Amino acid sequence: MGILQDRLAAYTLPQEYMAKGVYPYFREIEGRQGTEVEMGGHHVLMFGSNAYTGLTADPRVIKAGVEAMQKYGSGCAGSRFLNGTLDLHVQLEKELAEFVGKEDALCFSTGFTVNAGVISCLTGREDYIICDDRDHASIVDGRRLSFSTCLKYKHNDMDDLERQLQKCNPNSVKLIVVDGVFSMEGDLANLPAIVRLKKKYNATIMVDEAHGIGVFGKNGRGVCDHFGLTSEVDLIMGTFSKSLASIGGFIAADETIINWLRHNARTYIFSASNTPAATACAREALHILQQEPERIKALWDVTDYALKQFRAAGFEIGETESPIIPLYVRDVEKTFVATAQAFEAGVFINPVIPPACSPQDTLVRVALMATHTKEQVDRAVAILRKVFVDLDIIKD
Numbered sequence: 257m258g259i260l261q262d263r264l265a266a267y268t269l270p271q272e273y274m275a276k277g278v279y280p281y282f283r284e285i286e287g288r289q290g291t292e293v294e295m296g297g298h299h300v301l302m303f304g305s306n307a308y309t310g311l312t313a314d315p316r317v318i319k320a321g322v323e324a325m326q327k328y329g330s331g332c333a334g335s336r337f338l339n340g341t342l343d344l345h346v347q348l349e350k351e352l353a354e355f356v357g358k359e360d361a362l363c364f365s366t367g368f369t370v371n372a373g374v375i376s377c378l379t380g381r382e383d384y385i386i387c388d389d390r391d392h393a394s395i396v397d398g399r400r401l402s403f404s405t406c407l408k409y410k411h412n413d414m415d416d417l418e419r420q421l422q423k424c425n426p427n428s429v430k431l432i433v434v435d436g437v438f439s440m441e442g443d444l445a446n447l448p449a450i451v452r453l454k455k456k457y458n459a460t461i462m463v464d465e466a467h468g469i470g471v472f473g474k475n476g477r478g479v480c481d482h483f484g485l486t487s488e489v490d491l492i493m494g495t496f497s498k499s500l501a502s503i504g505g506f507i508a509a510d511e512t513i514i515n516w517l518r519h520n521a522r523t524y525i526f527s528a529s530n531t532p533a534a535t536a537c538a539r540e541a542l543h544i545l546q547q548e549p550e551r552i553k554a555l556w557d558v559t560d561y562a563l564k565q566f567r568a569a570g571f572e573i574g575e576t577e578s579p580i581i582p583l584y585v586r587d588v589e590k591t592f593v594a595t596a597q598a599f600e601a602g603v604f605i606n607p608v609i610p611p612a613c614s615p616q617d618t619l620v621r622v623a624l625m626a627t628h629t630k631e632q633v634d635r636a637v638a639i640l641r642k643v644f645v646d647l648d649i650i651k652d
Contacts, residue, residue, distance in 0.1 A: 373523030470499020
């Protein structure tokens with residue numbers, strides 16, 4: 257073995273949890289994702305998916321993907337910059353820009369590459385990128401790739417954000433990048449206060465709407481629309497892998513910003529373009545969102561019900577205001593054990609441990625879909641309560 261292999265051979269943490277029978281990752285789903293799925297001989301309630309609109313198995317979305325593959329083939333064999341642009345990509349970009357209230361948009365192959373490519377190329381050495389300390393890993397990696405000075409503020413702490421802005425040269429670009437909905441805790445960015453600070457310090461705002469699109473705002477336009485602040489936010493990012501039932505992502509902004517990104521964002525220029533099927537599926541899901549407002553109403557009906565039930569059952573769920581419901585465990589070992597016991601009892605949930613959270617904030621993450629029923633929520637709450645009581649996480 258070489259030096260690298262010798263070093264990495266010391267990494268045995270996954271094997272240790274496998275030996276304990278509580279390793280929670282890479283569990284195989286044997287069919288379409290819905291509110292109930294088959295996994296390794298288990299029939300389980302699915303409360304670990306980000307498919308908030310419940311569209312991943314919708315026949316209309318599937319049909320759109322099949323028809324696109326039949327027309328365009330299975331892939332584009334190149335980047336958007338060269339031979340990989342389809343009329344389908346351009347149509348979706350126009351519709352997304354109109355949907356989120358911006359002049360133009362660009363589609364990327366994944367949501368992660370949107371943040372990695374956009375954030376890293378927007379600002380220069382003399383500029384600043386300022387992030388909430390609970391921003392998504394893709395935002396973290398985007399700022400790491402930048403030559404700009406990177407500053408962090410404490411989660412949703414507007415006084416600390418202002419302190420960071422005061423450190424900046426007033427004549428430099430100050431890019432504030434924030435999750436609209438925080439993906440682990442389910443709380444919202446304090447966008448009204450961020451906008452006030454933007455105006456005070458002549459800053460620029462980019463909002464990651466990965467968990468906001470399809471959930472908040474008119475017809476699911478996101479948190480920016482929810483707060484009525486779309487015009488004050490300079491860049492709006494979103495993904496297709498959640499409410500839009502596909503894979504990919506986009507950035508929307510004014511034409512000046514999009515023109516720069518189209519010719520400078522490395523993860524856009526040097527990545528193969530999104531497949532025809534994925535693009536068509538996202539576009540059809542976007543159409544359904546706008547045609548069926550009752551779908552988002554159903555999501556919020558079941559979300560409000562679940563929030564009440566989890567609180568009444570004694571769970572600690574923090575400040576969530578969304579279909580993401582954190583059930584705090586505050587112990588890494590118990591987080592894995594709770595996840596495994598819930599799965600055995602018929603509920604799929606996701607464990608959240610460092611680096612996705614701080615060590616004292618470990619949790620299991622429940623996520624709701626528009627297609628969940630109140631009866632399924634009741635079953636999940638009962639099962640999870642028994643697991644948490646048995647592990648002495650909450651009291652009987």
